[in-house]
Amino acid sequence: MNLKKNITIASVVLISGLLIYGGILANQIFSKNTKFSQNEVYVFVPTGSTYEDVKKILEPFVENMNRFEMVANKRSYPENVKPGRFLFTKGMNSYELVKAMRSNVPVKLAFNNQERLENFAQRVSSQIEPDSLTLMNIFKDSVFLKENGFTDENVFVMFIPNTHEVYWNITAEKFRDKMIKEYHNFWSKERMAKAEKQGLTPVEATILASIVHKESVKKDERPRIAGVYLNRLRLGMPLQADPTVIFAIKKKDNDFDQVIKRVFYNDLFLNSPYNTYKVIGLPPGPIAMPDITALDAVLNPEKHDFIYFCASVDRFGYHEFAATLPEHNVNAKKYSDWINSQGVAR
Template sequence: MNLKKIITIATLVVITGLLIYGGILANQIFSKNTKFSQTEVYVFVPTGSTYEEVKKIIEPFVDNMDRFEMVANKRSYPENVKSGRFLFTKGMNSYQLVKALRSNIPVKLAFNNQERLEDFAVRVSSQIEPDSLMLMNTFKDSLFLKENGFTEENVFAMFIPNTYEVYWNISAVKFRDKMIKEYHSFWNKERIAKASAQGLTPVEATILASIVHKESVKKDERPRIAGVYLNRLKIGMPLQADPTVIYAIKKKDNDFDQVIKRVFYNDLFLTSPYNTYKVIGLPPGPIAMPDVTALDAVLDPEKHNFIYFCASVERFGYHEFAATLPEHNVNAAKYADWINSQGVNR
């Protein structure tokens, strides 16, 4: 066999070997490497995770970890682990899995109708990485409160119910900073001017809106209820809002899970800064997270001369309004008779 033929055969052997290796490599990189039945799954990599920890997190979803590791090493992933929320789709190959672990997917974080700051922190912590304690400590940071004109009692007014796009691994501080930015965006010059026209600051408007929110689920009635409370404030009359008494009872009992359907006469004497039967003016903080319709009701209240209102027995969910105490007493008596007939004891 001459030298030329030997070189030719050797070359063919090398090429064949390279093709075989290339095929093996392509199979390692581009063949399907998932083992979940869903169309897609999200994996969460906590802040500070190591490569070994990431492997444990994704192992339930990866069919062949050796193939994944081979690609991860070639793509320098072990030295560049990222925290966050990542999307795996059914049928991804190893290359796509590594690529997915470098693309942090935002969370559509939503909240509304929370009763307390503590409830809000729990709600938010179920959607992002920081836990509720971290969030609470951040919200109540004394320097933050001072710089932004809040107190521990009224900082709850900062949070405007909506849906926000954030990264799952956002820090508690960055989340808080985003919320204060959204707060200032909501309370633009127009809304601040409307609040001022009612004799209120944005925080005071939010506190009153929280009462309006709790007083009625009927959005079309909220501007009229807001008008009643604003009329009372203008004449120095106590707000006498039953929802504040209910909040005061729950706060006293440290039990916000209890359901209170009825306020009794003796409840009106409960000593609490949230009991607006005893305290003139607004309570020290919101009694709930008001939605935007309740806020708008306070900013654009119905103009009228009503001072009193109570639940209607003829239009359930709505209220009967009165300008004088005798008129109100007639409406209140109807409601008292109805609720007694229902046997509602608390």
């Protein structure tokens, strides 16, 4: 009888102990284990990181690392560390934190209005793991350029401004391959046919679109400007586009941060393949990343007889167009007089 009683007491003690241990364990797993004040934070684990690296990365965000480690070990996380971008929300427990470290969250990578490939690489590298130098090297890989019909000067046409979903730890090569796929998707049979109708290849259409993009921020005017440049190309006239001169000056000075508000007469004689006052035809590469409206303007230009235009002093941001040189000279003098009166220097 005493034996039975002792067994019963021992069982009660064991069950109580198990319940207490279970309670402690549950508390370890399911109690809050974050220490950041924001509602959510992203944690970045570089490629090649070890479990020890991850623990150091998590220190600013995890309140009790021992509790995190206990759950991580039970769920075999130390043997299965993955690089990437991971989302933590305020108040997560250890179980949720470990679970979050298994779910790589994509980046909504956005880019537009970049002036050069170098600027683009810097913009992209701020959003994904590869650095700008690695990206530049992979963009300018000689084998890739040859396979896709690009050159060092014009490979920038490959990047169509948009928002793309990619993983933060995507490699530079995979990112480039995604961009060339997007490029080919953009240049559908319909767009290819429209470019051919204008006597342009996709590369040439994009270079021209970059000039149209820089000439006017007024999207409704871009088809008319595109029509002027296409008329000039057909006539064998130089494009005489001021934005190409500005680009040439910046390239000569190796200073793309400078702001140039005015092109002077002497600037028109600058020896550069980008100076379309001296060079007949298109420059060797784009002078900016054109947006879709500029590309569409080149593919769907306004039909007209205009071969000249200059900035309007009556409609700010727009231009005055002319079919003859005398008409253009009147418009140009009006603009020149106005800008001189404003005291605009370089």
